[in-house]
Amino acid sequence: MNDPRLPNLTSRNFPTAEEDARTLESQRYAGPESAYRLAFTDTNFLLREELRTVRMQLELLKPEMLQRELGIESTIVIFGSARILPEDQARERLEAARSTGDATAAARAEAALAMSAYYEQARRFAAIVTERSAKLETPIYVVTGGGPGIMEAGNRGAFEVGGKSIGLNIVLPHEQAPNPYITPELCFQFHYFALRKMHFLMRSKALVCFPGGFGTLDELFETMTLIQTGKSRPRPILLFGRAFWEKLINFEHLVATGMIGAGDLNLFRFVETAEEAWDHLASFYGFDAIPNEETNNV
Numbered sequence: 519m520n521d522p523r524l525p526n527l528t529s530r531n532f533p534t535a536e537e538d539a540r541t542l543e544s545q546r547y548a549g550p551e552s553a554y555r556l557a558f559t560d561t562n563f564l565l566r567e568e569l570r571t572v573r574m575q576l577e578l579l580k581p582e583m584l585q586r587e588l589g590i591e592s593t594i595v596i597f598g599s600a601r602i603l604p605e606d607q608a609r610e611r612l613e614a615a616r617s618t619g620d621a622t623a624a625a626r627a628e629a630a631l632a633m634s635a636y637y638e639q640a641r642r643f644a645a646i647v648t649e650r651s652a653k654l655e656t657p658i659y660v661v662t663g664g665g666p667g668i669m670e671a672g673n674r675g676a677f678e679v680g681g682k683s684i685g686l687n688i689v690l691p692h693e694q695a696p697n698p699y700i701t702p703e704l705c706f707q708f709h710y711f712a713l714r715k716m717h718f719l720m721r722s723k724a725l726v727c728f729p730g731g732f733g734t735l736d737e738l739f740e741t742m743t744l745i746q747t748g749k750s751r752p753r754p755i756l757l758f759g760r761a762f763w764e765k766l767i768n769f770e771h772l773v774a775t776g777m778i779g780a781g782d783l784n785l786f787r788f789v790e791t792a793e794e795a796w797d798h799l800a801s802f803y804g805f806d807a808i809p810n811e812e813t814n815n816v
Contacts, residue, residue, distance in 0.1 A: 574712075590659050590704075592723050646793070664687035664696045688709075725738070727757050728759070
C-alpha cells in the first residue's frame with residue numbers, strides 16, 4: 519500500500535504561489551513599506567503606471583477563465599437605461615410627486631411610469647431566454663452591465679426562473695453597486711471600459727437594446743459599426759420600442775444624406791414585446807426548429 523506521505527508521479531516539485539504568499543505573511547519584511555513582498559501580492563507595485571498592460575491582460579483574462587470554467591459559451595446582451603424603474607417604484611414616485619404639487623416633478627414621474635413598461639419587458643425577455651435556451655445543446659446566458667434599471671431587469675428575469683446571468687460592472691466616480699440578481703460567481707468588476715466592451719461582445723449571439731442614454735447609444739453604435747465594417751460577424755440587433763428610437767434617431771436622414779447606405783438599416787430590427795424578440799432570435803438561429811419524422815428518416 520502506498521504511503522500517502524510519499525511523493526507520487528503527479529506531485530508538485532515546487533510550492534504554489536499561494537503557499538509562498540502565505541509563508542511571507544508573518545515575515546518582518548512583509549510590511550506595507552517593504553519592497554520584500556512578492557510582486558504578485560504587492561498592490562502598490564501592480565498599480566504602477568508601467569504595469570497598465572499587465573492589468574489590462576488580467577482584466578481580460580479573469581472573466582474569460584471563469585466563464586470558460588462554468589461552460590458559458592453563448593450570451594445575449596441586454597442594454598438600456600439605468601434610470602428605468604420597476605412599475606411599482608415608478609407609481610410610488612408619481613404619487614409622491616403629485617402630493618408636492620410640483621407640476622414639473624409630476625410630469626417627469628408620469629414619463630418614468632410610462633417607461634417602466636420597458637423594465638417589465640426586459641425582465642420577461644430575460645426569463646424567456648433563460649428558460650427556453652436551457653433546452654438547447656448550448657444554453658444562452660443573459661449578460662448586462664450589472665447595474666440598476668434595465669440591467670437589473672435583465673438579471674432579475676433570469677434569476678426568477680432559476681437561471682444564471684452575468685453582470686459586467688464598471689468602476690465609476692459615483693458608485694455603481696451590482697444589482698442583487700446577478701449570479702455571484704458571474705459578477706465582474708472592470709476598470710477599463712475597453713475590456714468590458716470586449717467581454718460584452720465576445721460571446722454574444724444578439725444585442726438587445728432598450729431605451730437608454732449615452733451609455734446605451736455608445737454600445738449600440740459600436741456594435742453596429744463593428745458589423746457594418748465587417749470586423750464582427752452579423753448578429754441580431756433588436757431595438758425595443760420603435761416610437762422611442764425613431765424619435766431619438768432619424769435613421770432615414772442618415773441614408774438620405776449619404777452618411778450610411780440603405781442596406782445599413784438592415785443591421786437592426788424594431789421589436790415591441792419580449793415574445794416578438796425571442797421569435798426573431800429563434801427564427802434567426804433556428805432555436806425552435808424541431809425535426810419531424812420525415813426529416814429524421816432522410
